[in-house]
Amino acid sequence: MYWKEAYKTRTKDSYSGYATIYNNEPRLNFEELLEHMEDFTEVYKKCKNDHPAIREAKCLDAQFPQIMLGIMPNDLFCGRADIFPLGMNAQYINSEWGFAMNFDWFDEKIADESITKEERGRLKALREFWEDNTSTKKFLSEMNPTDKVYMVTGGVTDGNVLDLANYPHAAAALQRVAGIFLDYHKLLDYGLSGLYHLTEEKQKEHPENDSNFYEGMRMALKTIMKTLEWYAGQAAGLYRTETDEQRKEDLKEMERICRKLITEKPGSFREAIQLVIIYSLIDGTREWGRMDDYLALYYTEDIKKGILDEEEAIRLLTSFWQLMIVKEQVTDDRVIIGGLGRKHPKEADELAMVIMEVSRRVRDIVPQLTLRMYKGMNPKLYEKAMDCIGEGTTYPMLYQDENVIPGVMKVFGISYE
Incomplete structure (x- = not known):
């Protein structure tokens, strides 16, 4: 994982002997990650002035399935994700939301002597662009200066104002989007394709509403469908090399469910759980x-x-x-x-x-x-x-x-x- 949250204390070693299996290694190597972050940034630049629903849908789509992690040996469902040093979601990490950058990671990597001069230049260009474009920084720029006293890292303390000039990215410790509870009944009753058609129906019923809002919804649903297709391929690949019969059956079922959920609503307990997991992981709710x-x-x-x-x-x-x-x-x-x-x-x-x-x-x-x-x-x-x-x-x-x-x-x- 690329982004360690401050309260993280559990490690792979401390969980030895547990049935829970961690993905401690990222799926993308450094060069692949750097290329992804550049591609993500280009998508943002091109749609920066688009309607928010369109911009966010395009940037969300630029992250998946690249950010997803593979299926681990005892997984019965698809749905693991990394946290890249640059990305976007409703709550990207605990204290960063919207468009977020891990400035500390970038600074450490730029100082890493093992990377090339060309790679260092590309990292610097990304950091320079996002310096003023993360959601946290934009939020702070709009804040009344007298209110910034409440933005010290860790909460309201003795009234000291955070040094925003030197730490522009660490100032929003208490600003996050949390506690989002989705209408899972609707998700399961309609399924992805049903929700897609529902947006079309609602758009026709309410022509007075901004069409970009509905289009953004449909684009986001397509991103989930695309990710399910990717996971179906992952499960199929593992199935072909698996020798344990029970595991083969589980992988075969995983592939079937992923492909079904692209076009149909869930019809069983296992299918319903899979849809809830993949939708929530991409949506950003916790x-x-x-x-x-x-x-x-x-x-x-x-x-x-x-x-x-x-x-x-x-x-x-x-x-x-x-x-x-x-x-x-x-x-x-x-x-x-x-x-x-x-x-x-x-x-x-x-x-x-x-x-x-x-x-x-x-x-x-x-x-x-x-x-x-x-x-x-x-x-x-x-x-x-x-x-x-x-x-x-x-x-x-x-x-x-x-x-x-x-x-x-x-x-x-x-x-x-």
Whole structure:
């Protein structure tokens, strides 16, 4: 990985013996990375004055699948990504959003005597251009000087103003886009191609809206489709050389699902999980929403059909959990189960029990699993939560809807519904 977040403490060595497998080596070598960053910058320059939806869609597309990492030996789903020294997303890293550059990495690399003079010049040109074009720098340039006192690295301290002249890229420690919870029901109900057609329908229904907005959506959906196609090829290549029969079957299924999701909506528990993973990874959200609810019917229907049993569901979700762990985004990756207002409470409760069991077995600091409790809740959920916490699993965290909902209503001025 090219961009180490400040709170990162876990290493490959400290995780020896764990089932979680890290991609510690980047997929692109230095020359490939440098060429990619130049290509990304050229895309940005050409569309710099385009409508934001078009510009962001083009720049997003310029990153994928280059930024994706390969399939590791025990992965059951496709969905690993690197963090390049230059890139763009809603929340690129914990303290950088939009268009972001790792200036420290560039400075270290420029000072590296092992690289050529020509490569050093190319790095300097990139750094010079992005010096004034990262989203953080643009945000700070628009800020009232009297407010910059609050922008010291690490939070509000003794009121010292950060030295913006010498550290223009380190000033936005508290400025980030976080806590985005997607409408996963819509994603799964429509699928990628369904969402694509939905944007066309909505554009026709609302000609008064900016057409660039809809076009940007369609471009972003095509980027996800392109990435699924790339991963299907990766799975197929591994399948051809694999000798273990179970692993061959998993890789074959991976390829099938990736190709299906390009044109169809998911029809099974495994397919639904794969779509959630790949969409979220490219979209940039770090939260997983009310997972027991939006995956509920896929789980219970597969159980009824005999496609799935509880242990297979645990095996699949364990792989999902491991893909969260390797992202090293330890302040995010929130999964919510239980609570009032779910679309499928009975079926969701069944899956919630399985989800808690997965966290009990995996025993990691992500996902941050939360159980929303309420009067009349199935008591088995609370009993399971107590068993997990009693073993020292930390999760699920417990929230009482009767306490939280009135507070949210008051703070945001919204109705109970």
